[in-house]
Structure formats: structure tokens, C-alpha cells
Amino acid sequence: MAVVKTVADRKDNLDKILVKGGNPLVGKVTVSGAKNAVLPIIAASILAGSPVQIDDVPNLTDVDTICQVIASLGVAVARDGNTVKVDPAGLDTFEAPHELVSKMRASVVVMGALLARMGKARISHPGGCAIGSRPINWHLKGLEALGAQIRINHGYLEATAASLKGARIYLDFPSVGATENIMMAASMAKGTTIIENSAQEPEIVDLANFINEMGGKVRGAGTNVIRIEGVSHLNGAVHSIIPDRIEAGSYLVAAALTGGDVTVENVIIDHLKPVLAKLRESGVEVIEADTSLRVIRRSELKGIDFKTQVHPGFPTDLQAPMMALTTMARGTSIITETVFENRFMHVEELKRMGANIRIEGRTAIVDGVARLTGAQVKATDLRAGAALLAAALSAEGVTEIENTYHIDRGYENIVEKLQGLGAQISRA
Numbered sequence: 001m002a003v004v005k006t007v008a009d010r011k012d013n014l015d016k017i018l019v020k021g022g023n024p025l026v027g028k029v030t031v032s033g034a035k036n037a038v039l040p041i042i043a044a045s046i047l048a049g050s051p052v053q054i055d056d057v058p059n060l061t062d063v064d065t066i067c068q069v070i071a072s073l074g075v076a077v078a079r080d081g082n083t084v085k086v087d088p089a090g091l092d093t094f095e096a097p098h099e100l101v102s103k104m105r106a107s108v109v110v111m112g113a114l115l116a117r118m119g120k121a122r123i124s125h126p127g128g129c130a131i132g133s134r135p136i137n138w139h140l141k142g143l144e145a146l147g148a149q150i151r152i153n154h155g156y157l158e159a160t161a162a163s164l165k166g167a168r169i170y171l172d173f174p175s176v177g178a179t180e181n182i183m184m185a186a187s188m189a190k191g192t193t194i195i196e197n198s199a200q201e202p203e204i205v206d207l208a209n210f211i212n213e214m215g216g217k218v219r220g221a222g223t224n225v226i227r228i229e230g231v232s233h234l235n236g237a238v239h240s241i242i243p244d245r246i247e248a249g250s251y252l253v254a255a256a257l258t259g260g261d262v263t264v265e266n267v268i269i270d271h272l273k274p275v276l277a278k279l280r281e282s283g284v285e286v287i288e289a290d291t292s293l294r295v296i297r298r299s300e301l302k303g304i305d306f307k308t309q310v311h312p313g314f315p316t317d318l319q320a321p322m323m324a325l326t327t328m329a330r331g332t333s334i335i336t337e338t339v340f341e342n343r344f345m346h347v348e349e350l351k352r353m354g355a356n357i358r359i360e361g362r363t364a365i366v367d368g369v370a371r372l373t374g375a376q377v378k379a380t381d382l383r384a385g386a387a388l389l390a391a392a393l394s395a396e397g398v399t400e401i402e403n404t405y406h407i408d409r410g411y412e413n414i415v416e417k418l419q420g421l422g423a424q425i426s427r428a
């Protein structure tokens, strides 16, 4: 089964978004499945010996890409709305094509799964991207500890492993991707693997749950020590993706910045604790219900200080949107990005809209201004795009955002969802 229509096919190739600011966002919006959970989970589906069904999959260009990657390995992939069905029986290739891996570096997580299933993997070395060089040294160190031999040849990573053997692996940094790659390879290795200083993000837990639903034995996901007992084979399963905490946070911020009253539905509140704390510190009212959050802004925003950290700290993926919030807050905000070395690309674009921001190394100092004005701006990466959208929704006049393909990588139906909240927004 070929991969059916992609998000890009459905968009009539309009790559700009026009926003007329000034309308407070009001109403309800529903969060989609988490991009950063579904990408490794679709990659992990090739571990199964029989068909897998994944529900609550967001329609995103990154999801199109990972589906194309596994389809290129011989695996049958079918999309039906927010469901992806994978039949890994046809897996017959261990090489992921350059043009797909270069489009999305997260494709590198197929490496661990390919080594587990095929004993081989040939993946184009994923490049960096706008937010940093994005090395994969800890991925490779972990896979080598499990017994893989890896070399770089003509820009490709060539890995072979006659058999994978459990090992104790200490991660110098709790890398999300490295934890995922190692977990997938270890799930079918001989013996037990312990990952120490592992990433603790909710998306890691969702991946571990999926592997266990296929018959795997992963314990400790969500903590900084994960124990994996290898099994000889994994079966098909049906899995629902967790809600996207970063998409949820992006809508919470946009609602607050526009002075609105929005209920964000389909959230796991526990995944957003640091974000809710900072929203409250800035003077926003946040009302919690079982699976939804309501934000109301009744007063002036106050400046806040925050530092991005690995989970459970403040998520780096919400640094840019939260910075947009501070641009119109009273006082000065000090924002430090500790995870990526170059994640302030949105600053220059926000300054074009009148924001007052200066950068000192990994810290941005934001002096709040009374108003932002619409301008022509460029999305430089996914979350910078979300920040610019939030700023545009509260700016005076019209903003034209270019390179919106970045935004479509991680925000399902964002124009329609914002229109549903009263935004004057359209593609152009």
C-alpha cells in the first residue's frame, strides 16, 4: 500500500500566512497527537512481526516524511485520517534514502529499529538544522555499546550488528533521540540494557508503552534510568498517541498574548506544569479541568524569567512562543536557552514587529513594549513560526509570515484551528 495523499498535497502550495492582529482569541481548541511521540513510534512499528495500528496521529508533513521513510524500507503504510496502519512484513531494505533523511533529521531513529530487525542500517548522516548542529554522537555511542559497528561512508552512516547484546549505557546528556534509538535497538537485543541519565520526556514514555504493547519489556521510562530486557520478537499492536504538549502550550500562549479566553482541550496537564507556572507568573489566569486548560487574561502581562531545561523543566520547544508572550509584558524578561546552541532565530523576526530584545550568549533579554506592529517576517523553524503567529495575532495591522512549511511540520490545521478561535488569518 503506497502512502496516500500527504499534507503538502492537500495544501495548494501556498507558503505564506496572513494575519490581521487585534482579535482576542476566544473559544475552544482541541490538541492533536504529539509529533515528537508519533515520529519515533512510527519508526518503532517496523520492529513488529505483524501489522500495527496507530491512532490519534496528527496530519503533519513530518508524519508524511517518516511514513515515506518506512515505506522506502519495503514496509506497507496506509493513512486513513488520523490513523496509520503499518504492515512490516515487507521490510526488505535497510537503507533510508538521503532525500528523506535530509528533509527530517528525526528519521535517524529508524537506525536502532533497523539494526534490531535487519542487523544492518544505512542512513544518510542527518545534517544540522536552523537551531543547531544537532550531532548524533550519543546515538552512535549507545548503538556501538550494544554491539553495532558503525562507519561513515560517502555521507552515509553504515551500521552492522551480527547480534545486539544488552549493555549498561550512560548518556552524557539526556538526549531524547539517543534514548529512543537505543531503546528500540535494545528492545530485541540479547539480555538486559540499562540506559542511565536517559531522557524523561513524556514522548519517551509513550514510545516505551508502545514497545511494551508489542510485547517488549521496557521499565523506568519517564525516569532517568530505563531498563530494557530484550525479547526475540515483537507483535503487532494498536496504540493511541498522547496529546501534543507543545501544541497545547503554543495555543495557551497565543490566547494569553491576545488577551483572550480560550479552553484548550485534550491535554495531559502533568506534561505542562512548568509552562502553567510561567503563565501564572506572567499574570495569566489558568483554570485546570481533567483534560483541558482554560486561559483568561484579564490584566497586563508581567515580565518573567525562565531557563529551558530537559524534562521535567521548561521545554525548549516552547521557548520561542513564550518569548513572544514576554515581548508585550511589563518589565524585563530574562530567557536562557540551555538545550540548543542556536535557538534564537525568532528574535530578529520579532524585532521587525517592534519587540525590544537583545541577546547575550545563550540569554535573551526582553524589554516589554506597549505594542507590536504587523510586518513581513520569516519562519526560521517550527517553533519560531509558532512564536511569530502568536505575535502577529496580537500585533496592530497585518503580518505576512513566509516559509510557513516549517509550521506545517508540527501544527495540524493551525490556520483552521485559529480561525475557530476568532483569528483573522488565512493562507496566501
Ligand code: EPZ
Pocket: 035, 036, 037, 039, 106, 132, 133, 134, 135, 136, 137, 138, 139, 140, 173, 174, 175, 176, 177, 178, 199, 201, 316, 317, 339, 340, 341, 382, 383, 410
Ligand atoms: C527532540 O529532538 C525533539 N524532536 C525536539 O523537538 C526537541 O527540541 C528536543 O528533543 C529536546 O526536547 C523530536 O522528538 C523529533 P536531543 P532531539 O537529542 O532528539 C545535542 C521540535 O520543535 N545532542 O535531546 O534531536 C543536540 O544537538 C523539535 O518539535 C548531541 O550533542 O533532541 C541538542 O543540543 C526541535 N549529540 C541537545 O543534545 C547527540 O547525539 C538535545 O538534543 C544528540 C543530541
